Amino acid sequence: MNSPYALCFEKVHVWRGERHVLQGVSAQVLPTELLHISGPNGTGKTTLLRVVSGLLRPEQGSVTWLGQSITASRAEYQAVLAYASHEPALKGDLTALENLRFAVGLKRRVTASELRAALERTDVAGCADLPARVLSAGQRRRVAMARVLAMSASVWLLDEPYTNLDAAGTELISGLLQAHVDGGGLALVVAHHQLALRCSVRRLELNS
Amino acid sequence: MKVGAWQAFSLVVQRELCLSFRRPDQLLQPLVFFLIVTTLFPLGLSLQLSQLRDIAPGVLWVAALLSSLLSLDALFKSDADDGTLEQLALSGQGLTLIVVAKTCAHWLATGLALVVVSPIVATALGIPTAAFASMMLSLALGTLTLSWLGAIGAGLTIGLRRGNVLLSLIVLPLATPLLIFGAAATERAISGTSTVGALYFLAALCVFTCTLAPFAATAALRITLE
Numbered sequence: 001m002n003s004p005y006a007l008c009f010e011k012v013h014v015w016r017g018e019r020h021v022l023q024g025v026s027a028q029v030l031p032t033e034l035l036h037i038s039g040p041n042g043t044g045k046t047t048l049l050r051v052v053s054g055l056l057r058p059e060q061g062s063v064t065w066l067g068q069s070i071t072a073s074r075a076e077y078q079a080v081l082a083y084a085s086h087e088p089a090l091k092g093d094l095t096a097l098e099n100l101r102f103a104v105g106l107k108r109r110v111t112a113s114e115l116r117a118a119l120e121r122t123d124v125a126g127c128a129d130l131p132a133r134v135l136s137a138g139q140r141r142r143v144a145m146a147r148v149l150a151m152s153a154s155v156w157l158l159d160e161p162y163t164n165l166d167a168a169g170t171e172l173i174s175g176l177l178q179a180h181v182d183g184g185g186l187a188l189v190v191a192h193h194q195l196a197l198r199c200s201v202r203r204l205e206l207n208s
Numbered sequence: 209m210k211v212g213a214w215q216a217f218s219l220v221v222q223r224e225l226c227l228s229f230r231r232p233d234q235l236l237q238p239l240v241f242f243l244i245v246t247t248l249f250p251l252g253l254s255l256q257l258s259q260l261r262d263i264a265p266g267v268l269w270v271a272a273l274l275s276s277l278l279s280l281d282a283l284f285k286s287d288a289d290d291g292t293l294e295q296l297a298l299s300g301q302g303l304t305l306i307v308v309a310k311t312c313a314h315w316l317a318t319g320l321a322l323v324v325v326s327p328i329v330a331t332a333l334g335i336p337t338a339a340f341a342s343m344m345l346s347l348a349l350g351t352l353t354l355s356w357l358g359a360i361g362a363g364l365t366i367g368l369r370r371g372n373v374l375l376s377l378i379v380l381p382l383a384t385p386l387l388i389f390g391a392a393a394t395e396r397a398i399s400g401t402s403t404v405g406a407l408y409f410l411a412a413l414c415v416f417t418c419t420l421a422p423f424a425a426t427a428a429l430r431i432t433l434e
Contacts, residue, residue, distance in 0.1 A: 053298055056434050078300040079210070089291035093230035094223075102223040103292075106216050106299035 006030045007052070007155060007186060012061035014047055021047050024061070027204050031154070034181050035188045036195050039206030045190045046086065048206070049157050052188060053083045065155070079107065082153035086160045088144040092133030096124065096143045099132055104150045118150035119143065123172060137164040145173060156180060156187040216301040217309045224313030234282060238318055239325055242275040246329040257334045264333035265394035268343070269350070269387050271329075272322060276351055277379065279318045280358035281365075281372040283310065284429065288366040297433055304426045311359045311422070319351030339397035342407065346393040349410040350386045356414075356421035357382050363428030385413060 008028040014021045021044040029035045037045050050056040052063055054070045054077065063070045070077045090099045100115045119125045122142040127135055135143065141164050148156055161173050174197060177187055181199040195201060211219075228235050249267045250260055287293040296306050323344050330343060361378040365371030393406035 053294075055294060055297060075300060075302075078298050081298060081300075083294065083298050085291045085294055087291035089295050091227060091290070091292065093227055098223075098226065102219060103295050103299070105219050106211060106296070106301050109211060109215075 007063075007065050007188075009048075009052055009063040010061055012048065012051055012058045012063070014044065014051060014056065014058050016047070022051070022058070022206075025204070025206065026061075027202065029186045029188065029202065031184050031186050032181055033186055033200050033202060034177065034195070034197065035186075035202045035204055037188060037190045037204045037206065038192060043206040045206055046159055049083075049159050049188060049190055053081065053157050054078070055083075077155075080154045081157065082148040082151040082155065083157045084144050084148050084159060084161060086163060088132075088140040090132040090135075090140055090143060093131060095129050095131055096135065096146075097128040099143065100147050100150055103147050107151050107153075110150060115146075115150055118146040121149055121176070122146040123168075138166060138169055141165055142169060142172075145176065149176065154185045156185065156189075158187065158189045160190050160192070162191055162193070211301070213301070213305055216299075217305060220296075220306055220309035221313045221316075224310055225317060228313070228317040234279065235317060235321070238275040238278045239321055241278060242271050242322055243325065243329060245271040245274070247332050250332060250334075260334045261398055264330070264335050264398065265391040267333060268326070268329060268335075268347075268394060269391045272326075272347060272351065272390075273354065273380070273383055273387060275322065276318060276354045276358070277376050279314070280355075280362050280379065281375060283314050283359060283362040284366050285362070285371070288432065293366075293429070293433065297429075303429060304422050307359060307363075307425045307429065308422045311355050311425070314359075315352050315355040319348070319355055322351055323348045335394070335398055338400070339394070342397035342403040343394045346390050346397075346403070346407060346410055349407070349414045350390040353386055353410070353414045353417050354379070354383055356417035356425075359425040360421055360428060363425040363432065366429075367432045386410070389413070 006028050010026045011024045012022050013024055025048060027035055037048060039045055047056065051058050054074060065073065065077045096119060097115055104110045104115065116125060116128055119128050122145045124139055124142045124146065127139055132140060145161060162170050165173065174195065178197055178199055180187060246267055284293060287296065297303050326344055326347055327340055330340060335343065357379050361375045364378065365375045368374060389406045389409040393403045393410065396403045396406060
């Protein structure tokens with residue numbers, strides 16, 4: 001039996017046109033655990049993450065959070081969810097801080113100092129008042145990570161969070177993941193390389 | 209602490225207006241288009257003032273419809289392209305609320321601005337000042353209805369590369385009643401007869417679209433998000 005205190009997805013099938021992208025993928029994640037999703041390009045890692053986030057409805061199979069289908073408990077599930085797609089999802093004309101304020105502010109009441117603290121943790125506090133369009137790709141990734149932190153969500157869905165990051169940035173993300181999982185959160189991470197983490201890591205390898 | 213619907217609404221409106229004012233070119237383009245098209249007519253036709261007044265309502269409304277179309281394309285597209293739409297869809301606030309907030313902000317930045325500059329155009333077309341109030345009210349109702357119709361079209365076409373052409377093809381036929389009653393209201397205002405009937409029709413269309421369009425646009429967005 002699956003534990004009710006976990007994020008589970010069972011026998012998820014997704015077709016994209018004629019292509020059967022996800023063929024009965026199942027896994028479950030407990031709090032304080034991390035699911036590392038890997039696999040060659042085009043095997044549906046992002047699709048799986050979109051299914052788990054609720055953006056994409058699978059043709060077959062179910063996704064449950066705390067024993068309830070995520071479509072039935074959409075509002076509760078979204079309140080604890082932080083999703084970072086492989087685009088940083090920042091508006092170039094807004095500053096990093098404004099980007100965070102408008103995104104996080106929809107999820108919970110947040111003060112500017114909390115947002116600055118999140119930017120501090122991802123080491124981009126100096127960019128807080130710069131328009132996002134002048135930031136480098138790595139800096140944008142860090143701002144996007146700060147958004148995930150500021151949401152103070154217990155479920156993180158991260159799509160290739162290590163893209164465009166330098167060695168220090170890679171270490172930083174690993175440290176944040178570690179802290180999140182140690183603090184009782186759970187995370188699904190799509191990444192191509194091995195994750196050097198001390199916490200319990202489940203692995204899900206997708207093949208075509 | 210949870211964020212209430214009203215707060216979320218005002219946050220999205222703030223965000224949209226902030227973005228519009230950071231890109232003044234996008235804000236001004238439809239307005240300048242509206243001004244130029246309407247002032248070209250009197251220059252090109254060299255009519256008597258009475259003849260000009262006869263064509264003024266039609267010119268005013270066609271130009272208003274076309275210039276509103278110019279900005280509709282941007283309603284959801286940039287958010288869809290950079291992944292912001294996904295963030296909004298997962299924000300814990302209903303997508304319908306976000307659609308309503310975005311559409312209202314879009315109208316404030318485009319429709320209302322058009323209503324504000326319309327007296328300049330009206331003067332160029334020889335519309336008497338006594339008709340301004342009815343004309344502006346009819347344009348306000350018409351552009352708001354058009355924003356709602358446009359939200360459906362924009363939601364349906366964000367996934368397409370040449371979506372703006374299709375957007376026009378979807379929205380313009382639906383906007384025909386607006387053109388008919390809007391032009392009728394303006395015409396009656398010019399001739400000094402009662403505009404109440406036409407304005408009621410415009411108001412009814414506005415209420416009809418603003419109650420149904422948010423749901424249709426949300427459904428369209430959900431399809432394109434998948």
